Amino acid sequence: MRINTFFYTIGEGFRNLTRNKWYTLASIATITACLFLLGMFYSIVANFQNMVRTAEQGVSVTVFFNKGIGEEQILAIQSNIEKRTEVSKVVYISAEDAWNGFKDQYLGEYADGFTENPLADSSNLQIYMKDVSMQTQLVTYLNSIDGVRRVRSSEITALTLSGMNKLIAYVSVGIIVVLLFVSVFLISNTVTIGISVRKSEIEIAKYIGATDFFVRAPFVIEGILIGIIGSIIPLAIIYELYIRVVSYISEHYSILNNLLVFLSVKRIFENLMPLSLAIGVGIGFFGSAFTVKKHLKV
Template sequence: MRTKSSFGYCLGQGFANIKRNKVFFLASVATIASCVFLIGMFIAIAMNLSYMVNQVSNNVCVTVFFDEGMAEKDILDLKKDVEAWDKVSSVEYVSAKEAWERFKNDYFADYPELAEGFADDNPLANSASFDIYLNDLEDQDAVVAKLETTDGIRQINKSEHAASALTDIAKIVAVVSAVLIIVLLAVSVFLITNTIVTGIALKKEELQIMKYVGATDFFVKSPFVFEGVIIGLIGAIIPLIILFFIYRSAMIFFIDKFQAVASVVTFLPAGRVFAVLIPVAFAVGAGIGYIGSTIATGRHIKV
């Protein structure tokens, strides 16, 4: 009972500190809300860039062409072998007939008479190929090296620039995200620490009296820790609401204004983004409040 009563007292004092220092409370909430907003926005951007990179990379493949006159049975046997490689996601076989049909659809769609001029002749008779999709774009060079030593293959086309560009984008996004989030967290902790220190200064005489009557370390410091955590949680709610409406508006704007691009690259659904953002925002807000208030009480309250 005493533990519950002490906990209730400290929690109540935390709210009382907030009520007593409304100006500092609002300043702290605004500070944490700004930091959580920036962190949340950057996480949403990073998640979408990673998602878009994965979408594009799923369409990047290594194309191989076979030796002239290679039997279809041998080609299909080779397909089974390549599909068994651990770095390969899937293999699509494009026959010479299918390659010619694709070519006609791409280049002769508006001029069918040109295609008719070939009659039953297939100018791409030796153009059967594999489109090889990989589990990871970074494995492309290793797969190509293995294909170069495989019998029956005369030509290999790889998406060298696309692969390097996509992997570079993914690495840059990861590094920039980590650096900015660390900086923002450090700034937030610094600001909440100063806010709690100000609150401690305003209650200096009251804290001295508590020391004289033998108050415990927990009893004296906990109200300020609760205050920091409460401020952090409140500061996390506001940016989540703002981010939700901004994210939905950005999706609608992008789809409306960039329909051609939107058909290839899409945003993550809001539900998937906020399934990550909500716990992160509350953890960041409460964490900033707890760490900042713990630092402040540790340095400025000696029991």
């Protein structure tokens, strides 16, 4: 494609935006609204998933051993457990550590009356997982190890957290699909109206030898521009709104700061920005390209 044709195509794409102002504004407003809802939903879901992951990191499986088992054997078992893909960290707690923690928390000065460690056989391994949904297979493996007396785990907690993750994923996909269809429909209508308004002009251009690409390209550029504009506006709004909301909650509800650990705006936008721009440009491109191919029969 020649340079002058390229710039002509770009210019026509920009001019198309002003030829159908109200429909263009309607499409931009619809994409803005859709991506705003998507961005807000993503911000909430990302923070919620972060809180769930934080909760998962605190869920552990505890392994207790048979009486008389040596520390070397326990450490060897720990080494094998750490090699498993579902395990993120294994903490060894000796009988002495267990007793010291117990007496500091519950006995205080009354612990001086004990001359021997009453928890002499309480050495254990606390195992933290990368994904709590893998807890069942991990527990099965742990119960098969020689020397293991008991494995303590919370199946209800694992199922709850795993179910929440799946629910979030399904809802996210459903909402995104609906928003995409609505946006594509609006851009498709805008391009269709633009073609109808300029049908005589397009016919003349075709008669004097204009190629299909030359005629179609401005409409595709128009759709892409609508998608870009409709992406930038909600990103700017969400950026400012997110900072204000997080700041407000942190200042006025400080008691929840340990429970509600929000992601930074940078963490949110390093995924949200490319996602929104990609969706906006993609909707604009495919929505206009398919519409032009369907309706531009001149």
